[in-house]
Amino acid sequence: NAGVTQTPKFQVLKTGQSMTLQCAQDMNHNSMYWYRQDPGMGLRLIYYSASEGTTDKGEVPNGYNVSRLNKREFSLRLESAAPSQTSVYFCASSENLYGSGSDEQFFGPGTRLTVL
Amino acid sequence: GEDVEQSLFLSVREGDSSVINCTYTDSSSTYLYWYKQEPGAGLQLLTYIFSNMDMKQDQRLTVLLNKKDKHLSLRIADTQTGDSAIYFCAERNSNDYKLSFGAGTTVTVRA
Numbered sequence: 734n735a736g737v738t739q740t741p742k743f744q745v746l747k748t749g750q751s752m753t754l755q756c757a758q759d760m761n762h763n764s765m766y767w768y769r770q771d772p773g774m775g776l777r778l779i780y781y782s783a784s785e786g787t788t789d790k791g792e793v794p795n796g797y798n799v800s801r802l803n804k805r806e807f808s809l810r811l812e813s814a815a816p817s818q819t820s821v822y823f824c825a826s827s828e829n830l831y832g833s834g835s836d837e838q839f840f841g842p843g844t845r846l847t848v849l
Numbered sequence: 850g851e852d853v854e855q856s857l858f859l860s861v862r863e864g865d866s867s868v869i870n871c872t873y874t875d876s877s878s879t880y881l882y883w884y885k886q887e888p889g890a891g892l893q894l895l896t897y898i899f900s901n902m903d904m905k906q907d908q909r910l911t912v913l914l915n916k917k918d919k920h921l922s923l924r925i926a927d928t929q930t931g932d933s934a935i936y937f938c939a940e941r942n943s944n945d946y947k948l949s950f951g952a953g954t955t956v957t958v959r960a
Contacts (some may be wrong), residue, residue, distance in 0.1 A: 737891070764946075773857070773952050774952050775853060775937065775939075775949070775950030775951050775952050775953065776892070776937070776948075776950045777950075778947060778948075781946070783946075791947070792947075823891055823892070825891075825892075830946040837882075837894040837897075838892075838894075838948065840891030840892040840893070841891050842889065842890055842891045843889075843890075843891055
């Protein structure tokens with residue numbers, strides 16, 4: 734049981750390049766999330782998917798797109814990377830979106846992205 | 850979004866108790882969480898507390914909630930080197946999916 738996996742672990746891009754961050758979970762969870770983590774700030778939600786076939790904007794969606802490919806996989810795409818998108822990106826999943834308090838979000842190990 | 854604030858750094862001697870503090874502004878917060886992030890890893894849920902509780906104990910961890918002051922704390926007894934990590938406070942209310950995180954407290958355990 735791998736939990737939440739993310740690829741790649743590290744990536745360096747030049748301004749204007751595009752890339753897709755991959756995320757997969759093997760816990761049969763309905764809901765998946767993409768966060769970014771910046772120094773001195775808490776995690777901020779970029780996009781989320783309540784269930785297979787649906788996606789919605791979170792707190793900071795500009796410059797990103799997502800695809801919920803199937804129940805397991807949720808990808809994050811940067812179409813034209815900017816230095817402001819240098820960050821650590823975390824994918825997470827939970828059984829349901831509106832769970833009880835004990836429903837936790839399980840996090841992947843993160844992708845460290847640098848945009849030059 | 851709702852504000853969640855934490856001090857950024859805490860240094861503690863091995864064997865002592867650590868206390869990490871958090872304040873939040875949303876009076877409708879229903880669930881309050883503590884996550885731990887070890888170097889190079891994702892966040893791991895340590896413990897959570899419902900807003901109708903004022904204390905929860907789980908082995909070396911004690912969570913205290915002062916709902917009137919909107920203050921949450923995490924006490925780690927007998928702190929070990931393996932407790933060195935970033936600790937995040939987070940909250941959400943029962944009508945919302947969104948977790949609001951604090952900036953994280955970096956705990957360094959010194960010998």
